[in-house]
Amino acid sequence: MSQVEISSLNKVYTVGGEQITAVHDLSLTIEKGDLLAVVGHSGSGKTTLISMIGGILKPTSGTIVVDSTDICTLDDAQLSEYRNRKIGFMFQFASLLPVLTAMENVLLPRIFAPGGGSNHHRRAEEYLDVLGLADKRHAFPGELSGGQQRRVAIARALINEPELILADEPTGDLDEETEADILRLFHQLNREKEISFVIVTHSSEIAAECRKRCRMSHGVLEQEV
Amino acid sequence: MTTHASQTKFGKLAVALRNLKRNSFRTTVLVSAIAILVALLIFATFFTMSVSSTIEKASNRLGADLLIVPVGARDFAQEFLLESKQKSFYMPKEILPRVREIEGIESVTHQTYLETITGLCCDVAQAQIIAFDQHSDFIVKPWLQNSIGRALGPGEAIAGSETYENLGLELLEVEKTIFNKRFKVVGVLERTGTGLDNAIFMTEADLEQIVAGGSSPLKQDQISIIFAKIGRDLDPYHVGLDVEGNIIEVDVVTRREMGSELLRKLSDINKIFVLSTVMGAILTVFLVWAIFSAIANERASEIGIMRAVGASESHIVRLFILEVVLLGVLGSLIGTALGTYLFMSLTKSFSLLRDLSVPVLSIRPLPAYLLQQTLIGAASIAVGTGICIAGALGPINRIKRLEPHVSMKGSLLCRR
Numbered sequence: 171m172s173q174v175e176i177s178s179l180n181k182v183y184t185v186g187g188e189q190i191t192a193v194h195d196l197s198l199t200i201e202k203g204d205l206l207a208v209v210g211h212s213g214s215g216k217t218t219l220i221s222m223i224g225g226i227l228k229p230t231s232g233t234i235v236v237d238s239t240d241i242c243t244l245d246d247a248q249l250s251e252y253r254n255r256k257i258g259f260m261f262q263f264a265s266l267l268p269v270l271t272a273m274e275n276v277l278l279p280r281i282f283a284p285g286g287g288s289n290h291h292r293r294a295e296e297y298l299d300v301l302g303l304a305d306k307r308h309a310f311p312g313e314l315s316g317g318q319q320r321r322v323a324i325a326r327a328l329i330n331e332p333e334l335i336l337a338d339e340p341t342g343d344l345d346e347e348t349e350a351d352i353l354r355l356f357h358q359l360n361r362e363k364e365i366s367f368v369i370v371t372h373s374s375e376i377a378a379e380c381r382k383r384c385r386m387s388h389g390v391l392e393q394e395v
Numbered sequence: 396m397t398t399h400a401s402q403t404k405f406g407k408l409a410v411a412l413r414n415l416k417r418n419s420f421r422t423t424v425l426v427s428a429i430a431i432l433v434a435l436l437i438f439a440t441f442f443t444m445s446v447s448s449t450i451e452k453a454s455n456r457l458g459a460d461l462l463i464v465p466v467g468a469r470d471f472a473q474e475f476l477l478e479s480k481q482k483s484f485y486m487p488k489e490i491l492p493r494v495r496e497i498e499g500i501e502s503v504t505h506q507t508y509l510e511t512i513t514g515l516c517c518d519v520a521q522a523q524i525i526a527f528d529q530h531s532d533f534i535v536k537p538w539l540q541n542s543i544g545r546a547l548g549p550g551e552a553i554a555g556s557e558t559y560e561n562l563g564l565e566l567l568e569v570e571k572t573i574f575n576k577r578f579k580v581v582g583v584l585e586r587t588g589t590g591l592d593n594a595i596f597m598t599e600a601d602l603e604q605i606v607a608g609g610s611s612p613l614k615q616d617q618i619s620i621i622f623a624k625i626g627r628d629l630d631p632y633h634v635g636l637d638v639e640g641n642i643i644e645v646d647v648v649t650r651r652e653m654g655s656e657l658l659r660k661l662s663d664i665n666k667i668f669v670l671s672t673v674m675g676a677i678l679t680v681f682l683v684w685a686i687f688s689a690i691a692n693e694r695a696s697e698i699g700i701m702r703a704v705g706a707s708e709s710h711i712v713r714l715f716i717l718e719v720v721l722l723g724v725l726g727s728l729i730g731t732a733l734g735t736y737l738f739m740s741l742t743k744s745f746s747l748l749r750d751l752s753v754p755v756l757s758i759r760p761l762p763a764y765l766l767q768q769t770l771i772g773a774a775s776i777a778v779g780t781g782i783c784i785a786g787a788l789g790p791i792n793r794i795k796r797l798e799p800h801v802s803m804k805g806s807l808l809c810r811r
Binding site for chain 1: 798
């Protein structure tokens with residue numbers, strides 16, 4: 171069952187009067203429960219692709235249909251709700267708000283969700299516990315290591331129980347042990363909760379652990395492995 | 396294990412508060428700027444309202460529609476009645492029946508003012524003596540009834556509430572010498588809110604004895620002022636013109652004209668206040684704009700992150716507005732307190748206020764006064780907060796339009 175249908179997607183940036191094609195005529199289907207790795211060199215358009223799937227970047231042309239709705243046609247409020255309810259983002263950097271504690275960072279998506287942030291503290295605590303941060307709930311990002319910050323960001327991506335997690339180099343600067351822990355968690359979530367994953371990575375090891383793989387080069391989806 | 400405290404607190408307000416705390420210097424600068432502006436606004440409002448309200452109340456409390464004084468003494472009379480300045484001015488008593496005969500005049504009474512001369516003939520502190528005719532009087536009588544419940548007898552005097560004679564002393568049955576005549580000061584008048592509060596009162600009959608004794612500069616059959624009531628539905632201005640037209644020796648001040656000179660001064664001061672407040676407001680708007688522009692740039696990546704996790708443009712605007720409102724309300728509250736304190740403490744530094752007959756804040760009944768102050772405070776908070784929002788709207792509008800991806804890209808570039 172397809173969860174995301176991408177057709178003829180293009181993204182052209184204009185930088186200093188020059189047009190740069192980041193994604194060119196890309197079509198892709200993501201099935202529910204997929205664990206998909208997108209590999210490719212820097213500048214190949216991987217981040218641009220998942221940014222468009224996640225609704226944080228508007229494509230120049232093409233369609234991205236999620237649950238029968240082309241998200242490219244949504245207005246700001248609808249797109250925000252889509253990001254909030256259906257998507258979990260993990261960025262290349264930890265992307266935590268420095269003024270909020272770990273717990274508050276995890277709960278951040280809830281304050282933008284319909285119905286507010288109540289009754290999600292227990293779930294946030296559970297994620298932090300599972301991620302080994304039980305004693306760091308009230309620590310600020312500046313008091314956490316890079317790996318701990320990354321794990322807080324993972325908990326934040328999970329708090330709204332999204333259907334699709336878009337992870338951009340999720341273990342980029344982590345040690346091997348933390349990387350393995352995080353990948354194990356991804357597999358567990360994928361298996362137990364049927365959350366789909368699109369993981370952008372340079373790492374062939376991470377890609378090897380995913381059920382599906384595709385490669386991007388110069389904005390073009392070259393092959394599905 | 397429980398995090399119940401944080402469970403109930405975390406929300407947009409918590410985020411706004413944390414953002415304000417992150418740069419306490421910047422927050423302090425903004426709050427101070429708003430506080431100073433609001434303090435100026437409060438001070439100016441209190442000052443203006445107090446002066447005009449005091450003048451209005453004082454002229455109403457006199458209970459007369461027209462004040463008839465010797466030609467050229469118009470300002471003296473107002474200065475005495477409103478500003479408690481000691482003044483002596485006289486006209487022949489024979490004017491009194493002429494005034495009474497003018498159409499529209501319903502009743503008249505008169506008073507005679509005399510300044511005491513310390514040490515020579517009087518053992519009271521220098522004060523204004525007011526002699527009044529108990530038969531026709533409608534100015535002092537209501538206050539006298541409340542004070543001693545009867546008319547003044549021969550050789551009796553009563554002191555105004557603000558006179559030196561009333562400074563913490565129980566005045567009943569105090570013997571005083573005024574122009575070589577012994578008086579028994581039998582009581583203290585209630586506060587009237589007029590220049591009468593700074594005078595010592597005696598009957599006209601006693602004053603005539605003083606004049607006859609020759610120890611005062613006053614001559615027989617001289618009076619200072621005539622108070623007149625006019626018929627219902629008549630225009631005091633037109634009746635006043637009639638009086639002046641028929642009796643060329645007098646000037647007439649209507650109740651509405653009372654304090655007009657003070658109000659003219661006040662109008663000029665108001666212009667300065669308005670100009671200062673407008674300039675202060677413009678400066679504050681620029682300051683808020685500059686600081687929020689910096690804040691918006693600094694937080695671009697954080698806003699991008701919030702957008703990515705589901706914040707809409709309106710969420711971002713609301714978060715910033717909440718922050719701005721907190722700043723505005725805090726600054727306005729401090730400003731309101733500061734402005735009120737400044738007004739209270741500096742009242743006596745301004746001759747315009749100092750010379751008014753009564754403390755300006757004691758004019759209104761307490762509930763009305765509190766309501767007025769609350770309304771002024773609420774309006775000031777609204778103005779302070781509004782100015783803060785006006786300054787921040789531009790930067791907020793700019794930052795909300797950034798695509799989340801662009802905001803975060805900016806932050807990545809900054810990190811590299």
